[in-house]
Amino acid sequence: MRLQKATQCALFAVLELAKDPQHQISAADIADKFGISANHLAKVMRDLARARLVESMRGAGGGYRFSGNAKRVTLYDIVSLFEDIDTHDAGFPQTGDEADIGLALNRVMTEIEEIAVSTLKSITLTTLLKQMERASL
Amino acid sequence: MSTEANQNKNAGNYSIRGARATDIEAVTGIDASITNLSKPEYWADMFARYGDRENRFFLIAEDKNSKLIGFIIGEVRTWEFGSQPSGWVFAIGVDPATRLNKVGSTLFQSICDCLTKAGVDTVRTMLARDDELNMTFFRSQGMMGGPFIQLEMPLGDGGGT
Numbered sequence: 001m002r003l004q005k006a007t008q009c010a011l012f013a014v015l016e017l018a019k020d021p022q023h024q025i026s027a028a029d030i031a032d033k034f035g036i037s038a039n040h041l042a043k044v045m046r047d048l049a050r051a052r053l054v055e056s057m058r059g060a061g062g063g064y065r066f067s068g069n070a071k072r073v074t075l076y077d078i079v080s081l082f083e084d085i086d087t088h089d090a091g092f093p094q095t096g097d098e099a100d101i102g103l104a105l106n107r108v109m110t111e112i113e114e115i116a117v118s119t120l121k122s123i124t125l126t127t128l129l130k131q132m133e134r135a136s137l
Numbered sequence: 138m139s140t141e142a143n144q145n146k147n148a149g150n151y152s153i154r155g156a157r158a159t160d161i162e163a164v165t166g167i168d169a170s171i172t173n174l175s176k177p178e179y180w181a182d183m184f185a186r187y188g189d190r191e192n193r194f195f196l197i198a199e200d201k202n203s204k205l206i207g208f209i210i211g212e213v214r215t216w217e218f219g220s221q222p223s224g225w226v227f228a229i230g231v232d233p234a235t236r237l238n239k240v241g242s243t244l245f246q247s248i249c250d251c252l253t254k255a256g257v258d259t260v261r262t263m264l265a266r267d268d269e270l271n272m273t274f275f276r277s278q279g280m281m282g283g284p285f286i287q288l289e290m291p292l293g294d295g296g297g298t
Contacts, residue, residue: 118266118267119282122273124273127277134279
């Protein structure tokens with residue numbers, strides 16, 4: 001699975017903000033830190049704010065801060081905002097002479113997608129942040 | 138019961154110990170509150186097979202009033218399709234009324250301690266793909282996808298052979 005640029009930006013931004021929910025960071029600082037286009041990130045941040053995962057703080061020192069529950073928000077909650085990852089037919093033809101082949105291939109692709117979805121649904125932000133801490137020790 | 142399992146492990150308002158025959162009713166009750174299925178014979182059989190056995194661990198969490206609030210079961214398994222000896226956890230249950238008090242985490246850490254002392258350095262489990270509660274819990278403990286994959290097929294007319 002290769003994630004779209006917007007999804008990658010969203011994951012970087014949310015995880016950076018979720019490290020310290022009290023801390024506000026500007027979109028420009030996040031963009032600088034991860035080498036992301038500021039314009040692209042601004043649109044992503046608006047989508048994340050609409051999903052109530054981050055909130056925009058106005059005024060001096062304003063920026064964004066994480067507003068979700070890191071113990072409850074999973075990678076799926078973020079990825080599914082930007083990707084069509086729910087399990088669905090992979091599109092192999094299931095009619096005509098190749099119906100049996102199409103059906104068998106669709107089953108395999110569905111199995112792969114189901115594993116990907118259940119993996120994303122099982123990893124909370126807190127779990128991922130803990131993994132990062134362990135890896136840096 | 139192994140020495141490790143007999144050691145009471147204080148974790149705030151509850152402690153961890155090895156299971157006793159008198160715990161079966163309460164274990165059955167916690168499991169039924171989670172699964173909506175009462176299986177007293179199954180849990181009696183689990184105790185017969187995993188209580189007080191070498192390299193098998195049936196641990197209980199009880200509160201300061203000696204009320205059973207959780208359980209976990211696991212064992213050391215060896216050489217399944219080339220697997221080095223490793224720990225397996227195949228049952229865990231926490232009274233829904235006491236969740237979010239780290240009872241599950243303490244039970245898991247306790248059985249990992251038992252497995253480590255039994256000489257293994259890896260612990261595994263197997264879950265339903267859509268079991269988000271347990272999947273999220275084990276992930277939060279640091280577990281990740283491993284090198285084995287579960288396969289199955291229906292037997293009889295629907296089988297693949």
